[in-house]
Amino acid sequence: MSQLAPGLPHFLVVGAVLFALGTYTVVTRTNAVGILMGVELILNAANVNFVAFDRFNPSPHLSGQVFSLFVIVLAAAEAAVALAIVLAVYLNTKTIDVTEADTLRE
Amino acid sequence: MKTVAGYATVIVMTAALFAELTMLVPGLHWGPSEGPLLTVGDAVFYLLASVAMVSAVLVAFSKSILYSAIALLGALLGAGGLYVLLRADFVAVTQLLIYIGGVLVLILFAVMLTSRIGQASATNPATSVVAGLVLLAALGAVLGFAAAEAPWKGAAHPLELEATAERIGDLFLGHYLVAFEVISLLLLATLVGAVVVARKEIKE
Structure with missing residues:
Protein backbone atom coordinates (compact mmCIF):
# COMPACT_ATOMS: atom_id res chain seq x y z
CA MET A 1 0.00 0.00 0.00
CA SER A 2 1.47 3.31 -1.01
CA GLN A 3 1.61 5.83 1.78
CA LEU A 4 1.17 9.50 1.03
CA ALA A 5 4.04 11.26 2.80
CA PRO A 6 2.02 14.06 4.47
CA GLY A 7 -0.20 11.80 6.53
CA LEU A 8 -3.61 12.27 8.08
CA PRO A 9 -2.32 14.14 11.18
CA HIS A 10 -0.68 16.80 9.00
CA PHE A 11 -4.01 17.70 7.42
CA LEU A 12 -5.79 17.53 10.77
CA VAL A 13 -3.29 19.98 12.23
CA VAL A 14 -4.02 22.40 9.38
CA GLY A 15 -7.73 21.97 10.04
CA ALA A 16 -7.20 22.60 13.76
CA VAL A 17 -5.26 25.81 13.10
CA LEU A 18 -7.90 27.09 10.66
CA PHE A 19 -10.65 26.25 13.17
CA ALA A 20 -8.92 28.01 16.05
CA LEU A 21 -8.29 31.14 13.97
CA GLY A 22 -11.89 31.12 12.74
CA THR A 23 -13.17 30.88 16.30
CA TYR A 24 -10.92 33.76 17.33
CA THR A 25 -12.29 35.83 14.41
CA VAL A 26 -15.90 35.10 15.35
CA VAL A 27 -15.30 35.90 19.03
CA THR A 28 -13.38 39.17 18.68
CA ARG A 29 -14.73 40.91 15.56
CA THR A 30 -17.48 43.47 15.93
CA ASN A 31 -17.91 44.00 12.18
CA ALA A 32 -20.68 41.66 11.02
CA VAL A 33 -18.91 40.89 7.73
CA GLY A 34 -15.74 40.06 9.67
CA ILE A 35 -17.67 37.58 11.81
CA LEU A 36 -18.98 35.99 8.62
CA MET A 37 -15.40 35.52 7.41
CA GLY A 38 -14.62 33.69 10.65
CA VAL A 39 -17.55 31.35 10.03
CA GLU A 40 -16.21 30.64 6.54
CA LEU A 41 -12.82 29.76 8.04
CA ILE A 42 -14.47 27.34 10.49
CA LEU A 43 -16.46 25.66 7.71
CA ASN A 44 -13.29 25.32 5.64
CA ALA A 45 -11.51 23.69 8.56
CA ALA A 46 -14.33 21.16 8.80
CA ASN A 47 -14.08 20.55 5.05
CA VAL A 48 -10.34 19.91 5.18
CA ASN A 49 -10.98 17.35 7.91
CA PHE A 50 -13.81 15.69 5.95
CA VAL A 51 -11.74 15.33 2.79
CA ALA A 52 -8.64 14.18 4.69
CA PHE A 53 -10.57 11.52 6.63
CA ASP A 54 -12.12 10.35 3.36
CA ARG A 55 -8.71 10.08 1.71
CA PHE A 56 -7.23 8.09 4.59
CA ASN A 57 -10.25 5.84 5.10
CA PRO A 58 -9.07 2.24 4.62
CA SER A 59 -12.23 1.36 2.66
CA PRO A 60 -12.69 4.09 0.04
CA HIS A 61 -16.19 5.33 -0.64
CA LEU A 62 -16.05 9.12 -1.10
CA SER A 63 -18.70 9.88 1.55
CA GLY A 64 -16.41 12.47 3.12
CA GLN A 65 -16.19 14.32 -0.16
CA VAL A 66 -19.99 14.28 -0.49
CA PHE A 67 -20.29 15.73 3.03
CA SER A 68 -17.80 18.45 2.17
CA LEU A 69 -19.85 19.32 -0.92
CA PHE A 70 -22.95 19.64 1.27
CA VAL A 71 -20.98 21.90 3.60
CA ILE A 72 -19.91 24.09 0.67
CA VAL A 73 -23.50 24.44 -0.55
CA LEU A 74 -24.74 25.25 2.97
CA ALA A 75 -21.96 27.81 3.38
CA ALA A 76 -23.01 29.52 0.16
CA ALA A 77 -26.65 29.63 1.31
CA GLU A 78 -25.60 30.90 4.75
CA ALA A 79 -23.42 33.62 3.22
CA ALA A 80 -26.24 34.82 0.94
CA VAL A 81 -28.77 35.09 3.79
CA ALA A 82 -26.26 36.58 6.24
CA LEU A 83 -25.20 39.28 3.78
CA ALA A 84 -28.83 40.10 3.02
CA ILE A 85 -29.37 40.55 6.76
CA VAL A 86 -26.21 42.68 7.02
CA LEU A 87 -27.46 44.92 4.21
CA ALA A 88 -30.90 45.22 5.84
CA VAL A 89 -29.30 46.15 9.18
CA TYR A 90 -27.06 48.68 7.44
CA LEU A 91 -30.03 50.29 5.71
CA ASN A 92 -31.80 50.69 9.05
CA THR A 93 -28.99 51.65 11.43
CA LYS A 94 -26.21 52.95 9.11
CA THR A 95 -23.74 50.65 10.86
CA ILE A 96 -22.87 46.96 10.79
CA ASP A 97 -21.21 46.97 14.19
CA VAL A 98 -22.84 44.05 15.98
CA THR A 99 -22.48 45.73 19.39
CA GLU A 100 -24.75 48.55 18.25
CA ALA A 101 -27.49 46.44 16.70
CA ASP A 102 -29.24 45.95 20.04
CA THR A 103 -32.69 47.37 19.32
CA LEU A 104 -34.42 44.21 20.56
CA ARG A 105 -32.68 44.46 23.94
CA GLU A 106 -34.12 47.86 24.83
CA MET B 1 4.62 45.01 -4.40
CA LYS B 2 6.47 45.19 -1.08
CA THR B 3 3.42 43.71 0.66
CA VAL B 4 3.28 40.79 -1.76
CA ALA B 5 6.98 40.06 -1.31
CA GLY B 6 6.63 40.19 2.47
CA TYR B 7 3.62 37.89 2.29
CA ALA B 8 5.53 35.38 0.14
CA THR B 9 8.49 35.49 2.53
CA VAL B 10 6.27 34.88 5.55
CA ILE B 11 4.60 31.95 3.77
CA VAL B 12 7.91 30.29 2.88
CA MET B 13 9.22 30.79 6.41
CA THR B 14 6.04 29.36 7.92
CA ALA B 15 6.29 26.37 5.60
CA ALA B 16 9.87 25.75 6.76
CA LEU B 17 8.89 26.17 10.41
CA PHE B 18 5.92 23.81 10.03
CA ALA B 19 8.10 21.20 8.32
CA GLU B 20 10.71 21.59 11.06
CA LEU B 21 8.10 21.19 13.82
CA THR B 22 6.76 18.11 12.05
CA MET B 23 10.17 16.48 12.34
CA LEU B 24 10.10 17.04 16.11
CA VAL B 25 6.68 15.48 16.83
CA PRO B 26 6.96 11.68 16.83
CA GLY B 27 3.25 11.19 16.08
CA LEU B 28 3.66 12.91 12.73
CA HIS B 29 6.20 10.47 11.29
CA TRP B 30 4.14 8.80 8.63
CA GLY B 31 6.23 8.62 5.53
CA PRO B 32 8.76 5.94 4.72
CA SER B 33 11.77 6.37 6.95
CA GLU B 34 14.35 5.95 4.19
CA GLY B 35 14.65 8.19 1.15
CA PRO B 36 15.13 11.96 0.94
CA LEU B 37 14.14 14.05 3.92
CA LEU B 38 11.72 16.26 2.00
CA THR B 39 10.11 15.12 -1.23
CA VAL B 40 8.38 17.40 -3.73
CA GLY B 41 4.98 16.24 -2.46
CA ASP B 42 5.95 17.22 1.09
CA ALA B 43 7.17 20.63 -0.03
CA VAL B 44 3.93 21.28 -1.94
CA PHE B 45 1.92 20.27 1.11
CA TYR B 46 3.84 22.55 3.46
CA LEU B 47 3.59 25.47 1.03
CA LEU B 48 -0.17 25.07 0.52
CA ALA B 49 -0.78 24.53 4.23
CA SER B 50 1.14 27.65 5.15
CA VAL B 51 -0.65 29.70 2.46
CA ALA B 52 -3.91 28.67 4.13
CA MET B 53 -2.70 29.24 7.68
CA VAL B 54 -0.88 32.55 7.12
CA SER B 55 -3.91 33.88 5.24
CA ALA B 56 -6.17 32.74 8.07
CA VAL B 57 -3.96 34.63 10.53
CA LEU B 58 -4.36 37.74 8.35
CA VAL B 59 -8.14 37.26 8.28
CA ALA B 60 -8.16 37.04 12.05
CA PHE B 61 -5.80 39.92 12.85
CA SER B 62 -5.95 42.44 9.99
CA LYS B 63 -7.14 45.93 10.93
CA SER B 64 -8.78 46.57 7.57
CA ILE B 65 -11.83 44.58 6.55
CA LEU B 66 -10.74 44.78 2.92
CA TYR B 67 -7.38 43.14 3.72
CA SER B 68 -9.25 40.47 5.66
CA ALA B 69 -11.44 39.78 2.64
CA ILE B 70 -8.44 39.50 0.32
CA ALA B 71 -6.66 37.26 2.84
CA LEU B 72 -9.73 35.04 2.91
CA LEU B 73 -9.02 34.42 -0.78
CA GLY B 74 -5.62 33.00 0.19
CA ALA B 75 -7.13 30.80 2.89
CA LEU B 76 -9.74 29.39 0.50
CA LEU B 77 -7.16 28.87 -2.25
CA GLY B 78 -4.82 27.08 0.14
CA ALA B 79 -7.61 24.77 1.29
CA GLY B 80 -8.51 24.12 -2.36
CA GLY B 81 -4.90 23.18 -3.08
CA LEU B 82 -4.99 20.76 -0.16
CA TYR B 83 -8.08 19.13 -1.70
CA VAL B 84 -6.14 18.60 -4.93
CA LEU B 85 -3.35 17.04 -2.88
CA LEU B 86 -5.95 14.74 -1.29
CA ARG B 87 -7.12 13.56 -4.75
CA ALA B 88 -10.49 15.32 -4.36
CA ASP B 89 -10.58 17.00 -7.76
CA PHE B 90 -14.33 17.66 -7.84
CA VAL B 91 -14.37 19.19 -4.37
CA ALA B 92 -11.39 21.36 -5.28
CA VAL B 93 -13.10 22.71 -8.41
CA THR B 94 -16.32 23.26 -6.45
CA GLN B 95 -14.35 25.16 -3.83
CA LEU B 96 -12.89 27.34 -6.58
CA LEU B 97 -16.25 27.99 -8.26
CA ILE B 98 -18.57 28.42 -5.28
CA TYR B 99 -16.32 29.72 -2.50
CA ILE B 100 -13.95 31.92 -4.45
CA GLY B 101 -16.26 32.74 -7.35
CA GLY B 102 -19.42 33.12 -5.29
CA VAL B 103 -19.08 33.54 -1.54
CA LEU B 104 -15.93 35.66 -1.64
CA VAL B 105 -17.34 37.99 -4.28
CA LEU B 106 -20.51 38.30 -2.19
CA ILE B 107 -18.41 39.18 0.87
CA LEU B 108 -16.43 41.74 -1.12
CA PHE B 109 -19.71 43.29 -2.32
CA ALA B 110 -20.92 43.52 1.28
CA VAL B 111 -17.63 45.13 2.31
CA MET B 112 -17.86 47.71 -0.46
CA LEU B 113 -21.51 48.46 0.27
CA THR B 114 -21.28 48.80 4.02
CA SER B 115 -17.93 50.32 4.99
CA ARG B 116 -16.31 53.58 4.08
CA ILE B 117 -13.18 52.38 2.37
CA GLY B 118 -11.51 55.77 2.89
CA GLN B 119 -10.89 55.15 6.60
CA ALA B 120 -9.43 51.77 5.87
CA SER B 121 -7.39 51.62 9.06
CA ALA B 122 -10.26 51.10 11.48
CA THR B 123 -12.91 49.20 9.53
CA ASN B 124 -12.41 45.91 11.30
CA PRO B 125 -12.35 46.58 15.05
CA ALA B 126 -11.80 43.82 17.59
CA THR B 127 -13.04 43.54 21.17
CA SER B 128 -11.82 41.43 24.10
CA VAL B 129 -8.63 40.52 22.29
CA VAL B 130 -6.97 38.99 25.37
CA ALA B 131 -9.82 36.57 26.04
CA GLY B 132 -9.86 35.74 22.33
CA LEU B 133 -6.11 35.04 22.33
CA VAL B 134 -6.47 32.75 25.34
CA LEU B 135 -9.25 30.89 23.54
CA LEU B 136 -7.14 30.73 20.37
CA ALA B 137 -4.14 29.30 22.21
CA ALA B 138 -6.25 26.78 24.14
CA LEU B 139 -8.20 25.60 21.11
CA GLY B 140 -5.10 25.40 18.90
CA ALA B 141 -3.13 23.52 21.55
CA VAL B 142 -5.86 20.99 22.36
CA LEU B 143 -6.97 20.33 18.78
CA GLY B 144 -3.41 20.32 17.40
CA PHE B 145 -2.24 17.95 20.14
CA ALA B 146 -5.20 15.62 19.54
CA ALA B 147 -4.61 15.66 15.78
CA ALA B 148 -0.90 14.99 16.07
CA GLU B 149 -0.85 12.45 18.89
CA ALA B 150 -4.03 10.38 18.48
CA PRO B 151 -3.36 6.85 17.16
CA TRP B 152 -5.16 7.26 13.81
CA LYS B 153 -5.70 3.95 12.07
CA GLY B 154 -6.16 5.20 8.53
CA ALA B 155 -3.83 4.75 5.61
CA ALA B 156 -3.94 6.32 2.17
CA HIS B 157 -5.74 3.88 -0.06
CA PRO B 158 -4.21 3.42 -3.50
CA LEU B 159 -6.68 5.59 -5.35
CA GLU B 160 -4.38 6.78 -8.07
CA LEU B 161 -5.56 9.88 -9.91
Whole structure:
Protein backbone atom coordinates (compact mmCIF):
# COMPACT_ATOMS: atom_id res chain seq x y z
CA MET A 1 0.00 0.00 0.00
CA SER A 2 1.47 3.31 -1.01
CA GLN A 3 1.61 5.83 1.78
CA LEU A 4 1.17 9.50 1.03
CA ALA A 5 4.04 11.26 2.80
CA PRO A 6 2.02 14.06 4.47
CA GLY A 7 -0.20 11.80 6.53
CA LEU A 8 -3.61 12.27 8.08
CA PRO A 9 -2.32 14.14 11.18
CA HIS A 10 -0.68 16.80 9.00
CA PHE A 11 -4.01 17.70 7.42
CA LEU A 12 -5.79 17.53 10.77
CA VAL A 13 -3.29 19.98 12.23
CA VAL A 14 -4.02 22.40 9.38
CA GLY A 15 -7.73 21.97 10.04
CA ALA A 16 -7.20 22.60 13.76
CA VAL A 17 -5.26 25.81 13.10
CA LEU A 18 -7.90 27.09 10.66
CA PHE A 19 -10.65 26.25 13.17
CA ALA A 20 -8.92 28.01 16.05
CA LEU A 21 -8.29 31.14 13.97
CA GLY A 22 -11.89 31.12 12.74
CA THR A 23 -13.17 30.88 16.30
CA TYR A 24 -10.92 33.76 17.33
CA THR A 25 -12.29 35.83 14.41
CA VAL A 26 -15.90 35.10 15.35
CA VAL A 27 -15.30 35.90 19.03
CA THR A 28 -13.38 39.17 18.68
CA ARG A 29 -14.73 40.91 15.56
CA THR A 30 -17.48 43.47 15.93
CA ASN A 31 -17.91 44.00 12.18
CA ALA A 32 -20.68 41.66 11.02
CA VAL A 33 -18.91 40.89 7.73
CA GLY A 34 -15.74 40.06 9.67
CA ILE A 35 -17.67 37.58 11.81
CA LEU A 36 -18.98 35.99 8.62
CA MET A 37 -15.40 35.52 7.41
CA GLY A 38 -14.62 33.69 10.65
CA VAL A 39 -17.55 31.35 10.03
CA GLU A 40 -16.21 30.64 6.54
CA LEU A 41 -12.82 29.76 8.04
CA ILE A 42 -14.47 27.34 10.49
CA LEU A 43 -16.46 25.66 7.71
CA ASN A 44 -13.29 25.32 5.64
CA ALA A 45 -11.51 23.69 8.56
CA ALA A 46 -14.33 21.16 8.80
CA ASN A 47 -14.08 20.55 5.05
CA VAL A 48 -10.34 19.91 5.18
CA ASN A 49 -10.98 17.35 7.91
CA PHE A 50 -13.81 15.69 5.95
CA VAL A 51 -11.74 15.33 2.79
CA ALA A 52 -8.64 14.18 4.69
CA PHE A 53 -10.57 11.52 6.63
CA ASP A 54 -12.12 10.35 3.36
CA ARG A 55 -8.71 10.08 1.71
CA PHE A 56 -7.23 8.09 4.59
CA ASN A 57 -10.25 5.84 5.10
CA PRO A 58 -9.07 2.24 4.62
CA SER A 59 -12.23 1.36 2.66
CA PRO A 60 -12.69 4.09 0.04
CA HIS A 61 -16.19 5.33 -0.64
CA LEU A 62 -16.05 9.12 -1.10
CA SER A 63 -18.70 9.88 1.55
CA GLY A 64 -16.41 12.47 3.12
CA GLN A 65 -16.19 14.32 -0.16
CA VAL A 66 -19.99 14.28 -0.49
CA PHE A 67 -20.29 15.73 3.03
CA SER A 68 -17.80 18.45 2.17
CA LEU A 69 -19.85 19.32 -0.92
CA PHE A 70 -22.95 19.64 1.27
CA VAL A 71 -20.98 21.90 3.60
CA ILE A 72 -19.91 24.09 0.67
CA VAL A 73 -23.50 24.44 -0.55
CA LEU A 74 -24.74 25.25 2.97
CA ALA A 75 -21.96 27.81 3.38
CA ALA A 76 -23.01 29.52 0.16
CA ALA A 77 -26.65 29.63 1.31
CA GLU A 78 -25.60 30.90 4.75
CA ALA A 79 -23.42 33.62 3.22
CA ALA A 80 -26.24 34.82 0.94
CA VAL A 81 -28.77 35.09 3.79
CA ALA A 82 -26.26 36.58 6.24
CA LEU A 83 -25.20 39.28 3.78
CA ALA A 84 -28.83 40.10 3.02
CA ILE A 85 -29.37 40.55 6.76
CA VAL A 86 -26.21 42.68 7.02
CA LEU A 87 -27.46 44.92 4.21
CA ALA A 88 -30.90 45.22 5.84
CA VAL A 89 -29.30 46.15 9.18
CA TYR A 90 -27.06 48.68 7.44
CA LEU A 91 -30.03 50.29 5.71
CA ASN A 92 -31.80 50.69 9.05
CA THR A 93 -28.99 51.65 11.43
CA LYS A 94 -26.21 52.95 9.11
CA THR A 95 -23.74 50.65 10.86
CA ILE A 96 -22.87 46.96 10.79
CA ASP A 97 -21.21 46.97 14.19
CA VAL A 98 -22.84 44.05 15.98
CA THR A 99 -22.48 45.73 19.39
CA GLU A 100 -24.75 48.55 18.25
CA ALA A 101 -27.49 46.44 16.70
CA ASP A 102 -29.24 45.95 20.04
CA THR A 103 -32.69 47.37 19.32
CA LEU A 104 -34.42 44.21 20.56
CA ARG A 105 -32.68 44.46 23.94
CA GLU A 106 -34.12 47.86 24.83
CA MET B 1 4.62 45.01 -4.40
CA LYS B 2 6.47 45.19 -1.08
CA THR B 3 3.42 43.71 0.66
CA VAL B 4 3.28 40.79 -1.76
CA ALA B 5 6.98 40.06 -1.31
CA GLY B 6 6.63 40.19 2.47
CA TYR B 7 3.62 37.89 2.29
CA ALA B 8 5.53 35.38 0.14
CA THR B 9 8.49 35.49 2.53
CA VAL B 10 6.27 34.88 5.55
CA ILE B 11 4.60 31.95 3.77
CA VAL B 12 7.91 30.29 2.88
CA MET B 13 9.22 30.79 6.41
CA THR B 14 6.04 29.36 7.92
CA ALA B 15 6.29 26.37 5.60
CA ALA B 16 9.87 25.75 6.76
CA LEU B 17 8.89 26.17 10.41
CA PHE B 18 5.92 23.81 10.03
CA ALA B 19 8.10 21.20 8.32
CA GLU B 20 10.71 21.59 11.06
CA LEU B 21 8.10 21.19 13.82
CA THR B 22 6.76 18.11 12.05
CA MET B 23 10.17 16.48 12.34
CA LEU B 24 10.10 17.04 16.11
CA VAL B 25 6.68 15.48 16.83
CA PRO B 26 6.96 11.68 16.83
CA GLY B 27 3.25 11.19 16.08
CA LEU B 28 3.66 12.91 12.73
CA HIS B 29 6.20 10.47 11.29
CA TRP B 30 4.14 8.80 8.63
CA GLY B 31 6.23 8.62 5.53
CA PRO B 32 8.76 5.94 4.72
CA SER B 33 11.77 6.37 6.95
CA GLU B 34 14.35 5.95 4.19
CA GLY B 35 14.65 8.19 1.15
CA PRO B 36 15.13 11.96 0.94
CA LEU B 37 14.14 14.05 3.92
CA LEU B 38 11.72 16.26 2.00
CA THR B 39 10.11 15.12 -1.23
CA VAL B 40 8.38 17.40 -3.73
CA GLY B 41 4.98 16.24 -2.46
CA ASP B 42 5.95 17.22 1.09
CA ALA B 43 7.17 20.63 -0.03
CA VAL B 44 3.93 21.28 -1.94
CA PHE B 45 1.92 20.27 1.11
CA TYR B 46 3.84 22.55 3.46
CA LEU B 47 3.59 25.47 1.03
CA LEU B 48 -0.17 25.07 0.52
CA ALA B 49 -0.78 24.53 4.23
CA SER B 50 1.14 27.65 5.15
CA VAL B 51 -0.65 29.70 2.46
CA ALA B 52 -3.91 28.67 4.13
CA MET B 53 -2.70 29.24 7.68
CA VAL B 54 -0.88 32.55 7.12
CA SER B 55 -3.91 33.88 5.24
CA ALA B 56 -6.17 32.74 8.07
CA VAL B 57 -3.96 34.63 10.53
CA LEU B 58 -4.36 37.74 8.35
CA VAL B 59 -8.14 37.26 8.28
CA ALA B 60 -8.16 37.04 12.05
CA PHE B 61 -5.80 39.92 12.85
CA SER B 62 -5.95 42.44 9.99
CA LYS B 63 -7.14 45.93 10.93
CA SER B 64 -8.78 46.57 7.57
CA ILE B 65 -11.83 44.58 6.55
CA LEU B 66 -10.74 44.78 2.92
CA TYR B 67 -7.38 43.14 3.72
CA SER B 68 -9.25 40.47 5.66
CA ALA B 69 -11.44 39.78 2.64
CA ILE B 70 -8.44 39.50 0.32
CA ALA B 71 -6.66 37.26 2.84
CA LEU B 72 -9.73 35.04 2.91
CA LEU B 73 -9.02 34.42 -0.78
CA GLY B 74 -5.62 33.00 0.19
CA ALA B 75 -7.13 30.80 2.89
CA LEU B 76 -9.74 29.39 0.50
CA LEU B 77 -7.16 28.87 -2.25
CA GLY B 78 -4.82 27.08 0.14
CA ALA B 79 -7.61 24.77 1.29
CA GLY B 80 -8.51 24.12 -2.36
CA GLY B 81 -4.90 23.18 -3.08
CA LEU B 82 -4.99 20.76 -0.16
CA TYR B 83 -8.08 19.13 -1.70
CA VAL B 84 -6.14 18.60 -4.93
CA LEU B 85 -3.35 17.04 -2.88
CA LEU B 86 -5.95 14.74 -1.29
CA ARG B 87 -7.12 13.56 -4.75
CA ALA B 88 -10.49 15.32 -4.36
CA ASP B 89 -10.58 17.00 -7.76
CA PHE B 90 -14.33 17.66 -7.84
CA VAL B 91 -14.37 19.19 -4.37
CA ALA B 92 -11.39 21.36 -5.28
CA VAL B 93 -13.10 22.71 -8.41
CA THR B 94 -16.32 23.26 -6.45
CA GLN B 95 -14.35 25.16 -3.83
CA LEU B 96 -12.89 27.34 -6.58
CA LEU B 97 -16.25 27.99 -8.26
CA ILE B 98 -18.57 28.42 -5.28
CA TYR B 99 -16.32 29.72 -2.50
CA ILE B 100 -13.95 31.92 -4.45
CA GLY B 101 -16.26 32.74 -7.35
CA GLY B 102 -19.42 33.12 -5.29
CA VAL B 103 -19.08 33.54 -1.54
CA LEU B 104 -15.93 35.66 -1.64
CA VAL B 105 -17.34 37.99 -4.28
CA LEU B 106 -20.51 38.30 -2.19
CA ILE B 107 -18.41 39.18 0.87
CA LEU B 108 -16.43 41.74 -1.12
CA PHE B 109 -19.71 43.29 -2.32
CA ALA B 110 -20.92 43.52 1.28
CA VAL B 111 -17.63 45.13 2.31
CA MET B 112 -17.86 47.71 -0.46
CA LEU B 113 -21.51 48.46 0.27
CA THR B 114 -21.28 48.80 4.02
CA SER B 115 -17.93 50.32 4.99
CA ARG B 116 -16.31 53.58 4.08
CA ILE B 117 -13.18 52.38 2.37
CA GLY B 118 -11.51 55.77 2.89
CA GLN B 119 -10.89 55.15 6.60
CA ALA B 120 -9.43 51.77 5.87
CA SER B 121 -7.39 51.62 9.06
CA ALA B 122 -10.26 51.10 11.48
CA THR B 123 -12.91 49.20 9.53
CA ASN B 124 -12.41 45.91 11.30
CA PRO B 125 -12.35 46.58 15.05
CA ALA B 126 -11.80 43.82 17.59
CA THR B 127 -13.04 43.54 21.17
CA SER B 128 -11.82 41.43 24.10
CA VAL B 129 -8.63 40.52 22.29
CA VAL B 130 -6.97 38.99 25.37
CA ALA B 131 -9.82 36.57 26.04
CA GLY B 132 -9.86 35.74 22.33
CA LEU B 133 -6.11 35.04 22.33
CA VAL B 134 -6.47 32.75 25.34
CA LEU B 135 -9.25 30.89 23.54
CA LEU B 136 -7.14 30.73 20.37
CA ALA B 137 -4.14 29.30 22.21
CA ALA B 138 -6.25 26.78 24.14
CA LEU B 139 -8.20 25.60 21.11
CA GLY B 140 -5.10 25.40 18.90
CA ALA B 141 -3.13 23.52 21.55
CA VAL B 142 -5.86 20.99 22.36
CA LEU B 143 -6.97 20.33 18.78
CA GLY B 144 -3.41 20.32 17.40
CA PHE B 145 -2.24 17.95 20.14
CA ALA B 146 -5.20 15.62 19.54
CA ALA B 147 -4.61 15.66 15.78
CA ALA B 148 -0.90 14.99 16.07
CA GLU B 149 -0.85 12.45 18.89
CA ALA B 150 -4.03 10.38 18.48
CA PRO B 151 -3.36 6.85 17.16
CA TRP B 152 -5.16 7.26 13.81
CA LYS B 153 -5.70 3.95 12.07
CA GLY B 154 -6.16 5.20 8.53
CA ALA B 155 -3.83 4.75 5.61
CA ALA B 156 -3.94 6.32 2.17
CA HIS B 157 -5.74 3.88 -0.06
CA PRO B 158 -4.21 3.42 -3.50
CA LEU B 159 -6.68 5.59 -5.35
CA GLU B 160 -4.38 6.78 -8.07
CA LEU B 161 -5.56 9.88 -9.91
CA GLU B 162 -9.05 8.62 -10.56
CA ALA B 163 -11.70 11.20 -11.51
CA THR B 164 -14.15 11.36 -8.62
CA ALA B 165 -16.99 13.29 -10.26
CA GLU B 166 -18.77 10.21 -11.62
CA ARG B 167 -18.78 8.36 -8.31
CA ILE B 168 -19.86 11.49 -6.43
CA GLY B 169 -22.76 11.86 -8.87
CA ASP B 170 -23.76 8.25 -8.26
CA LEU B 171 -23.68 8.87 -4.51
CA PHE B 172 -25.77 12.05 -4.83
CA LEU B 173 -28.47 10.35 -6.87
CA GLY B 174 -28.29 7.08 -4.96
CA HIS B 175 -27.31 6.86 -1.33
CA TYR B 176 -27.72 10.57 -0.54
CA LEU B 177 -30.79 11.23 -2.71
CA VAL B 178 -33.01 12.56 0.10
CA ALA B 179 -30.32 14.92 1.37
CA PHE B 180 -29.70 16.08 -2.18
CA GLU B 181 -33.39 16.91 -2.73
CA VAL B 182 -33.66 18.64 0.65
CA ILE B 183 -30.63 20.79 -0.09
CA SER B 184 -32.07 21.86 -3.44
CA LEU B 185 -35.25 22.94 -1.64
CA LEU B 186 -33.11 24.80 0.87
CA LEU B 187 -31.30 26.62 -1.92
CA LEU B 188 -34.62 27.74 -3.38
CA ALA B 189 -35.78 28.97 0.02
CA THR B 190 -32.46 30.78 0.51
CA LEU B 191 -32.77 32.48 -2.86
CA VAL B 192 -36.26 33.79 -2.09
CA GLY B 193 -35.39 34.62 1.52
CA ALA B 194 -32.26 36.60 0.67
CA VAL B 195 -34.16 38.71 -1.88
CA VAL B 196 -37.02 39.35 0.56
CA VAL B 197 -34.70 40.34 3.41
CA ALA B 198 -32.44 42.61 1.35
CA ARG B 199 -35.08 44.44 -0.72
CA LYS B 200 -36.07 48.01 -0.06
CA GLU B 201 -39.71 48.36 0.92
CA ILE B 202 -41.59 50.94 -1.09
CA LYS B 203 -44.39 52.43 0.98
CA GLU B 204 -47.44 53.51 -1.00
